[in-house]
Amino acid sequence: MDGPVDPALLSQVTDAALGAARSGGASHATVRVERVRTQVVVLRDGRLETAIDDTEVGTGVQVLSSGSFGFAGSVAVGAQPAAALARQALEAAAVTAPARSRPVELADEPAHGRVEWTSPYRRDPVEVPLGDKVGLLEEWSRRLLAAPGVDHVTAYVMAVREDKYLADLQGTVALQRRVRVHPQLEALSIAPDGDFEELRTLAPPVARGWEYLEGDGWDFDDELARLPELLAEKLRAPSVEAGTYDLVIDPTNLWLTIHESIGHATELDRAMGYEAAFAGTSFATPDGLGTLRYGSPVMHVVGDRTTEHGLATVAIDDEGVAAQSFDIVRDGVLTGYQLDRAIAASQGIARSNGCAFADSPLHVPIQRMANVSLQPAPGEGPSTDDLVSGVDRGIYIVGDKSWSIDMQRYNFQFTGQRFYAVRDGRLAGQLRDVAYQATTTDFWGSMEAVGGTGTYLLGGAFNCGKGQPEQVAAVSHGCPSVLVRAVRVLNTRQESGR
Amino acid sequence: MSAAGLPSPADLAERLLGAATRPCIAIVEDTHEADVRFANNTVTTDGVRADRRVTVVLVDAPDAPGAPGRAGIARRSGDVDVDALVREAAAATAPAEDAAPLVEGDADEGFGDDAVLTGLDRLAPVVGGLAGAFRRAEAAGAVLSGFVEHSVTTTYLASSSGLRRRHVQPTGALQLVGRRDGASAWAGVGGAEVGDGELGSLEEAVRRGLGWSARHVDVPPGRHEVILPPSAVADLMMFLAEAASGRDAEDGRTVFSRPGGGTRVGEQLTPLPFDLWSDPEEAGLECAPFLATSISTADVSVFDNGLPLGRTPWLAAGRLGRLRYHRAGAGRSGAPAAAPIDNLALALPGASGSVDDLVAATERGLLLTCLWYIREVDPKTLLLTGLTRDGVYVVEDGKVVGAAGNFRFNESPLDVLARATQVSSTVRTYGREGGSWMNRTAMPALRVPDWNMSSPSQAV
Numbered sequence: 023m024d025g026p027v028d029p030a031l032l033s034q035v036t037d038a039a040l041g042a043a044r045s046g047g048a049s050h051a052t053v054r055v056e057r058v059r060t061q062v063v064v065l066r067d068g069r070l071e072t073a074i075d076d077t078e079v080g081t082g083v084q085v086l087s088s089g090s091f092g093f094a095g096s097v098a099v100g101a102q103p104a105a106a107l108a109r110q111a112l113e114a115a116a117v118t119a120p121a122r123s124r125p126v127e128l129a130d131e132p133a134h135g136r137v138e139w140t141s142p143y144r145r146d147p148v149e150v151p152l153g154d155k156v157g158l159l160e161e162w163s164r165r166l167l168a169a170p171g172v173d174h175v176t177a178y179v180m181a182v183r184e185d186k187y188l189a190d191l192q193g194t195v196a197l198q199r200r201v202r203v204h205p206q207l208e209a210l211s212i213a214p215d216g217d218f219e220e221l222r223t224l225a226p227p228v229a230r231g232w233e234y235l236e237g238d239g240w241d242f243d244d245e246l247a248r249l250p251e252l253l254a255e256k257l258r259a260p261s262v263e264a265g266t267y268d269l270v271i272d273p274t275n276l277w278l279t280i281h282e283s284i285g286h287a288t289e290l291d292r293a294m295g296y297e298a299a300f301a302g303t304s305f306a307t308p309d310g311l312g313t314l315r316y317g318s319p320v321m322h323v324v325g326d327r328t329t330e331h332g333l334a335t336v337a338i339d340d341e342g343v344a345a346q347s348f349d350i351v352r353d354g355v356l357t358g359y360q361l362d363r364a365i366a367a368s369q370g371i372a373r374s375n376g377c378a379f380a381d382s383p384l385h386v387p388i389q390r391m392a393n394v395s396l397q398p399a400p401g402e403g404p405s406t407d408d409l410v411s412g413v414d415r416g417i418y419i420v421g422d423k424s425w426s427i428d429m430q431r432y433n434f435q436f437t438g439q440r441f442y443a444v445r446d447g448r449l450a451g452q453l454r455d456v457a458y459q460a461t462t463t464d465f466w467g468s469m470e471a472v473g474g475t476g477t478y479l480l481g482g483a484f485n486c487g488k489g490q491p492e493q494v495a496a497v498s499h500g501c502p503s504v505l506v507r508a509v510r511v512l513n514t515r516q517e518s519g520r
Numbered sequence: 521m522s523a524a525g526l527p528s529p530a531d532l533a534e535r536l537l538g539a540a541t542r543p544c545i546a547i548v549e550d551t552h553e554a555d556v557r558f559a560n561n562t563v564t565t566d567g568v569r570a571d572r573r574v575t576v577v578l579v580d581a582p583d584a585p586g587a588p589g590r591a592g593i594a595r596r597s598g599d600v601d602v603d604a605l606v607r608e609a610a611a612a613t614a615p616a617e618d619a620a621p622l623v624e625g626d627a628d629e630g631f632g633d634d635a636v637l638t639g640l641d642r643l644a645p646v647v648g649g650l651a652g653a654f655r656r657a658e659a660a661g662a663v664l665s666g667f668v669e670h671s672v673t674t675t676y677l678a679s680s681s682g683l684r685r686r687h688v689q690p691t692g693a694l695q696l697v698g699r700r701d702g703a704s705a706w707a708g709v710g711g712a713e714v715g716d717g718e719l720g721s722l723e724e725a726v727r728r729g730l731g732w733s734a735r736h737v738d739v740p741p742g743r744h745e746v747i748l749p750p751s752a753v754a755d756l757m758m759f760l761a762e763a764a765s766g767r768d769a770e771d772g773r774t775v776f777s778r779p780g781g782g783t784r785v786g787e788q789l790t791p792l793p794f795d796l797w798s799d800p801e802e803a804g805l806e807c808a809p810f811l812a813t814s815i816s817t818a819d820v821s822v823f824d825n826g827l828p829l830g831r832t833p834w835l836a837a838g839r840l841g842r843l844r845y846h847r848a849g850a851g852r853s854g855a856p857a858a859a860p861i862d863n864l865a866l867a868l869p870g871a872s873g874s875v876d877d878l879v880a881a882t883e884r885g886l887l888l889t890c891l892w893y894i895r896e897v898d899p900k901t902l903l904l905t906g907l908t909r910d911g912v913y914v915v916e917d918g919k920v921v922g923a924a925g926n927f928r929f930n931e932s933p934l935d936v937l938a939r940a941t942q943v944s945s946t947v948r949t950y951g952r953e954g955g956s957w958m959n960r961t962a963m964p965a966l967r968v969p970d971w972n973m974s975s976p977s978q979a980v
Contacts, residue, residue: 066767066818070614074815076595080571093567097598098525106525114566117640121650123562152612174771212772216779218900296559298704299665299697302892305978384569426893426928428907430979433928435905437897457897457905459928459975490557490667492956510975517930517974518903 023138025197026057026079026185027099036189038101039083042108044191048085050128051108052190052342055081055099056383058182059148063155065177068163070156075148080383083107089125090115091364095384129366129374131343133193139337142330143201143231147181150232155179158235159207162246166209169250171257174210179203179235180227180484182496188342196338202229202496204484205242209249211257219454221253221439224274224421226481227496229331239331252452256440259452264513268416268444269458269506270409275438276396277481277499278422283462284316284323285394285499286488287431288350289377290359290369301488302429305462306356308369314356317466320399323351325360325392327376332393333482333496334379340387343376350394354466362389381493388489395480395500396472403474406503412471416444417456417511422481424457435459437514457512465506473502526550526572526599530632530686533678536576539606543622543680545577545825547812550635550676555669556647561654568639574600575814576609577822581622585847589619591822595814618821620847625826627684635674636688642670645716646694653723662700662730669693670714677812683826687808689862691959693950694718697910698726703923704980705729706889706910708751710950710959711804729889729911735922737914745885746971747878747915748936750949750963752891756904756933757796757866757963758954759894763902764834766843766855767818775902775934776843785840785855790937793837794868798861800829804948805863805960820860821846832858835937837869863960868943875965878944880918882967887913887920890952891929902932907977909952926980927973942967 025032035055043051057079064072081104082095092115094107159177166175184200204227212218225240234240271279286304291297293304306314316323327345329335336345341363349357361371362378379390410418421439428434441456442449482498526532529548536546551571557564573595580590592613594605640647646668657664670692677685695708696719707725709718748756769776769783776784800809811827813820824846833841842858850857879887894906905928912924944965951961 064817066617069617071617072815072817073593073612073614074595075593075608075612076814078597080598090563091565093565094569095567096570097572098570099598100525103525110568114568114640117647118556118563118566121556121558121563121647121654123560123654152614156614174773210771210773214780216772216777218772218777220773220899294560295663295665295699296564298559298663298699299557299667299695302979384571386565386567388565424895424897424905426895426905426907428926428928428977428979429892429909430977432979433907433975433977435897435928435930435974455898461978490956491553491555491669512930512974514898514903514930515901517972518898518901518932519935519972520901 023140023197023199025187026055031099032187034101035081035099035104039104039108040189040191042105043085046109046112048087048112050086050191052084052188053081053104054340054383055187057185061148061181063159063179065159065163067174068160068167073152078382081107082380082383083111084386085111085115086126087112087115088119090119090122091126093386126364127367128363129371131363131374134338134344135193137196137338140199141201141229141335145232146183147201147203147232148183162207165246166207166250171211171254172209172250173212176208179205188338188340190342192342194338194342198337200229201231202227202333203232203234205235209253211253213257219253219257221249221256227333227484229333229335252440255452256454259454261455261515262453262511262513264516265511266508267511268413269509270406270413270416270418270444271504271506272420273477273479273481273501273503274421275419276501276504278425279436280394280396280499280501282425282427283431283434285391287462288359289389290361290365291389293359294365300490305430305432310356312357315354316351316356316463317354318469319354320472321351321354321466321469322397323394324397325350325394327392329393329498331480332498334391334393334498339376339378340380341374341378343374346375348375360389360392365389379495381495385493388493390488390495391486391497393498398475398478398502399472404471406473406477409471409473409503409505410444410449411447412505413444414446417453418442418444418449432461434462455513455515457514459510459512465509468507469504470507471505473504477503529635529676533676535602536606537678537680539602540578542578543581546678547575547814548676549573549673551671551673552638553669553671554638554640554643555667556643557667558650559665561657561664563650571597573597574605576605578609578613579823581823582619583621585620585851587619589616590614591616593814593822618816618823618846618848620821620823622679622681623683623824623826624681625683628686631684631686636672638670638672643668643714646714646719649719653719657698662698664696664698666696668714675808675812677826679826685810685826689808693955693959694722696722696726698730700730702980703730703733704910706952708950708952708955710955732913732920733911733923737922737924739914739924741927741973741975743970743972745969747875747882747885747887748966748968749875749888750947750965751952752888753866753963753966754949754951754961755891755894755954756936757864758951758958759902759904760933761834761864764843765819766845766853767849769843770853774899776840783843785843788839789835789934790838792868792940794835794866794937795833796835796866797831797833798863799831800861802863802865805865805962807862807960811859819844819846819849821848824859827859829859829861832861864958865946865962867946867964871943871945871964873944875944878942878965878967879915879920882915882918885915886924887915892953894953897930902934903930904932905930926977928975928977930972930974936968939968939970940966941969
């Protein structure tokens with residue numbers, strides 16, 4: 023398979039970097055060479071506004087020397103620069119060693135030899151000509167702009183191809199390619215008095231090729247056809263009465279609640295305080311492992327770096343650990359964490375479950391999120407309509423929008439794209455100005471039912487941030503529709519004092 | 521040669537212009553960085569990096585802003601193949617709504633100079649003191665976390681018009697978080713360098729905050745009088761500045777849209793005559809005096825590369841003064857062009873005093889430390905939600921008497937300015953959440969009599 027650079031050059035870089043690290047006294051060393059091509063195309067009202075085509079190429083070397091980590095990265099790729107990076111990483115490890123209160127140790131991982139892996143795709147999205155991308159977004163924009171009540175349309179697609187090479191002193195050599203796309207259209211409708219509402223497509227970002235925009239995995243034609251009427255109804259909808267409601271939450275909204283209140287909360291580096299300076303910590307501390315009641319008994323959550331079309335799916339992580347699937351919450355109880363090798367070793371855990379990732383060859387790998395997914399009900403399970411039928415007074419929430427959660431992952435607030443009043447078990451038209459607010463364990467503890475596999479959808483994001491300097495990772499979250507009882511709902515217009 | 525063994529950035533820019541068969545803008549940005557991160561009273565990660573980003577913009581530039589034109593952009597890192605990059609830009613050429621004539625100008629003296637370097641040695645005043653800080657924290661039963669970084673970006677911009685600009689941007693920051701007995705305290709500083717003595721002064725600020733937290737005071741959610749320190753004000757004002765897109769306002773989708781069409785430029789938005797501005801020459805906040813961008817957006821244009829930047833009054837005496845426009849958009853809208861500038865300052869003319877003075881003048885209120893996880897909830901009002909973090913201190917009769925728990929808030933930065941009743945003098949500050957995105961800010965502290973604490977947060 024194609025690598026980030028010529029194979030002969032990769033071999034020279036590996037020998038130079040790992041040789042310099044070994045001769046400099048490193049007990050462990052990893053070299054990565056990456057080529058990450060990122061494209062963004064934005065059309066405003068059918069006309070091209072932004073076209074980005076950016077390729078990042080570079081080398082990163084991490085060493086462990088006398089119990090101290092050191093890292094150096096550069097956009098230069100070659101034997102000499104790689105050896106120089108290894109020496110700089112050793113020097114960094116030495117400079118910071120006096121301020122390390124305890125030596126870094128790594129959980130064991132067997133050498134995996136040579137591994138080659140490519141995420142499944144049929145048409146490489148970054149090789150699709152700009153004109154074709156613009157042409158499709160123009161056509162989609164035209165359809166929306168032709169509909170009554172649509173005043174403006176923003177069309178967007180982001181495409182990434184990530185070629186990553188890794189070699190370490192243990193003998194693992196991994197060559198991996200990951201491809202992902204995220205198309206999105208947003209329509210804006212403005213009332214005569216200046217009031218306005220926006221509505222965007224629900225199609226999630228996925229680890230697929232351009233074929234996704236051609237209908238493989240999502241029906242864009244259907245979604246675009248329905249969007250203008252849904253937007254018109256939203257602009258006419260009454261403002262919600264703040265209070266306590268039963269919520270039926272669609273997977274297009276729930277994936278983000280999972281991401282924030284489960285995904286980040288069960289990263290062991292956070293739970294141990296290693297992200298306390300910026301991203302934050304977690305209420306789900308290790309003393310609760312096996313006993314913390316995270317949610318109701320219908321709650322089963324799995325971390326998985328092997329999910330088909332998952333944005334965090336790999337074969338080998340950025341510390342040379344093989345991808346795995348593992349329980350995080352089982353029967354509502356905390357049963358596991360996401361790990362990297364150093365954090366695992368610090369807790370006496372024998373093996374990392376493969377959650378190390380660096381978003382750039384110039385960044386050090388840190389523990390990042392697996393595809394963390396809520397499992398559907400066994401068997402056929404309830405449909406979304408079945409869940410709605412069990413609600414006397416509630417709201418059905420579709421699509422994600424605003425999100426915020428505190429630094430220990432207790433208190434969160436989310437909005438959405440569409441909100442439907444539920445009365446006596448039936449949908450009763452859209453509402454506006456809805457936000458739901460809860461404490462994580464209260465919310466998941468009030469989850470009465472999860473939908474069946476027919477409601478299950480893999481959502482996700484390209485822009486999960488963590489670490490200092492901040493790194494961005496793409497991650498997917500699958501989930502069914504769910505029914506959650508007695509959740510606080512705010513009226514956002516009232517919250518702003520109007 | 522640069523430190524990464526790459527060709528001279530100025531020479532590279534000239535070669536890119538030479539390889540282009542159409543009018544061209546070349547931007548080379550060399551960045552060198554060093555950082556050390558720590559937590560649980562130990563260093564966790566460190567790193568040194570050498571980055572180079574190269575952008576080529578091929579244009580068919582019109583004679584007047586807004587007239588038909590085309591642009592093709594390609595961007596790569598590292599040791600680029602000049603001819604290949606120019607070919608990629610040519611292949612990406614498409615009609616451009618933001619077309620405008622190339623910016624004219626001369627060559628900066630020193631354009632050919634090498635990029636400026638930095639490394640871990642620039643962090644020595646902090647890194648050398650960390651072991652001692654960890655020992656002192658442990659002795660006091662506390663745990664320290666934090667991050668120190670220094671970077672230098674040297675930007676070279678060359679255009680077929682003859683323009684040659686070079687700018688050196690040093691950026692440093694140090695943040696310190698202390699945690700003890702279920703409480704946390706934060707202090708942070710940004711600047712061009714990470715200076716001697718800064719670790720010690722931040723340690724002292726964290727010690728003070730943890731000391732105040734020794735006594736817990738129950739405070740329910742609801743509307744409270746609060747004192748927002750400059751860091752919190754900075755994080756709020758970044759959202760206000762980000763929302764100041766002229767095109768978005770004209771589309772009718774922002775808080776700066778005028779019902780019925782147009783924008784609110786000229787409208788009095790705050791009773792107090794606040795000034796909110798960006799200025800490349802602002803003392804202590806110096807940044808690039810010309811635009812260098814590799815992307816076009818609704819209000820920023822690659823055609824405007826090299827455009828001289830000056831003081832831009834987003835708010836002037838409480839009136840909406842400017843919205844962002846590229847030259848083409850400004851021409852269409854009859855507004856002045858206003859490009860983004862990498863600093864932000866807020867002041868009330870004549871204001872004086874400090875956070876401590878606001879505390880001393882408070883009968884009962886809450887002194888916040890900083891804000892966190894701030895996100896837009898409703899663009900109509902620019903309603904934001906977020907959390908208080910690292911200390912909500914209870915003030916009674918002019919003194920801090922203890923600490924409350926954290927809260928989720930729902931507030932609009934525009935409403936906050938409109939409701940502020942007391943303002944301190946403006947000082948250099950660093951946004952707890954947004955400082956890594958916009959390091960260079962100067963803000964006052966604000967007293968807000970009825971801040972909306974929507975719900976309690978158990979988080980520390």
